[in-house]
Amino acid sequence: EVQLVESGGGLVQPGGSLRLSCAASDFTFSDYAMQWVRQAPGKGLEHISTISSNGVGTYYADSVKGRFTISRDNSKNTLYLQMGSLRADDMAVYYCATLGVATGLGDFDYWGRGTLVTVSS
Amino acid sequence: QSVLTQPPSASGTPGQRVTISCSGSSSNIGSNLVYWYQQLPGTAPKLLIYRNNQRPSGVPDRFSGSKSGTSASLAISGLRSEDEAAYYCASWDDSLRGVGFGGGTKLTVL
Numbered sequence: 705e706v707q708l709v710e711s712g713g714g715l716v717q718p719g720g721s722l723r724l725s726c727a728a729s730d731f732t733f734s735d736y737a738m739q740w741v742r743q744a745p746g747k748g749l750e751h752i753s754t755i756s757s758n759g760v761g762t763y764y765a766d767s768v769k770g771r772f773t774i775s776r777d778n779s780k781n782t783l784y785l786q787m788g789s790l791r792a793d794d795m796a797v798y799y800c801a802t803l804g805v806a807t808g809l810g811d812f813d814y815w816g817r818g819t820l821v822t823v824s825s
Numbered sequence: 826q827s828v829l830t831q832p833p834s835a836s837g838t839p840g841q842r843v844t845i846s847c848s849g850s851s852s853n854i855g856s857n858l859v860y861w862y863q864q865l866p867g868t869a870p871k872l873l874i875y876r877n878n879q880r881p882s883g884v885p886d887r888f889s890g891s892k893s894g895t896s897a898s899l900a901i902s903g904l905r906s907e908d909e910a911a912y913y914c915a916s917w918d919d920s921l922r923g924v925g926f927g928g929g930t931k932l933t934v935l
Contacts, residue, residue, distance in 0.1 A: 739924075748827055749862075749870065749913055751924035763923055804875050805860040805915045806924050811881040813860075815869040 706731045706814040713819030720790050720823075726783040726800030726816055734758075734778035736812070739803045740785050742796040745820075750796075753785065754806055768794075775818050795823045813820070828853060828925025829914050836933040842902040845930045847914030849895050853925050857917040859897040861890055864911045873912070874899060895933075901932075909934045 712724040726738070740753045753774040754763040762774055773786040783800050797818040804813035829849040837843040849855065861874035872881050874890035877897065889900045897916075902907055911929045918925040 741924075748929040749915075749926040751926065755921065765921075765923060799869055803915075803924060804872065805858070805917060810875050810879065811872060813872040813875065813881075815871070817869055 706802070708802075708814055708816035710800055710819040712799065713798065713821045715822045715824060716790055717825050718791060718823055721786070721788045722790065722821060724785040724787065724798055724800075724821075726785075726820055728781045728783065728800075731802075733776075733781040735807075736802055737761075737807050738776060738783045739801050739806050740783075741799045741801055741815075742794075743799070744793070744796040745775070747796075751803070751806070755783070764782060765767045790821075790822050790823045794821065796821060827928035827929035828918055828921065829916065831912075831914060831927035831930045833928065834931050834933065837901075837904045837935055838935050839904055839906065841904045842900060843904055843932065844901075845899045845912050845932070847897045847899070848928050849897075849916060849925070851895060852920040853895075853916040853918040854892065854897055855895040856919060859890065859892050860915045861888075861897075861899045862915065864913065866910070870913060878902045900902075904934055906934050908932060 707729045709727045752765045755774045771789045775784045799818045801815040849926045862870035863873045864870045877892040878890045887903045913929045913934040
């Protein structure tokens with residue numbers, strides 16, 4: 705069964721940086737575009753970034769453009785999200801996912817359990 | 826402000842049929858497929874409906890999706906207590922060049 709396991713969340717001060725990782729297993733990671741979706745406490749879902757299967761193409765929501773960088777290492781089956789200039793409104797649970805709605809691959813839609821990023825002084 | 830518009834709450838009694846609406850625009854629902862997710866408290870979202878009205882393996886046929894123009898809806902029949910969750914619609918948005926989500930509808934089973 706497809707597994708996605710996020711790590712790297714934690715407490716960071718405003719203006720600080722953090723790198724999230726997502727370890728993928730039980731599917732051919734290098735064949736699929738990957739996404740990051742976040743959910744602020746008590747709020748809805750926000751698609752913030754996508755990376756193509758070969759890592760060349762990327763997308764960022766306006767809310768994170770210029771501050772966050774998505775990348776991947778297909779040799780390690782791992783997705784990353786480098787977050788910088790963090791603000792209070794970046795506080796959220798961050799999910800990595802293979803969003804069918806983004807890839808057009810229908811029900812090939814899997815989510816990790818998420819990792820919590822807390823931005824506070 | 827979410828890209829797609831959902832009612833914040835819905836409710837029903839066990840056995841009832843409930844529908845949740847999702848309103849969008851020509852750049853998202855009007856020209857792209859609609860997906861629905863169920864999120865139980867404290868867990869990650871789970872795919873419920875894909876490509877407007879398709880159910881992934883393991884999703885009961887009590888759940889159904891439909892789309893018309895720039896709107897979509899999720900119907901849950903034979904409501905059960907375990908259906909109490911938040912439900913989100915999603916669609917690709919050609920203007921954003923990303924995924925637009927609805928704000929979520931919290932379903933309460935009375």
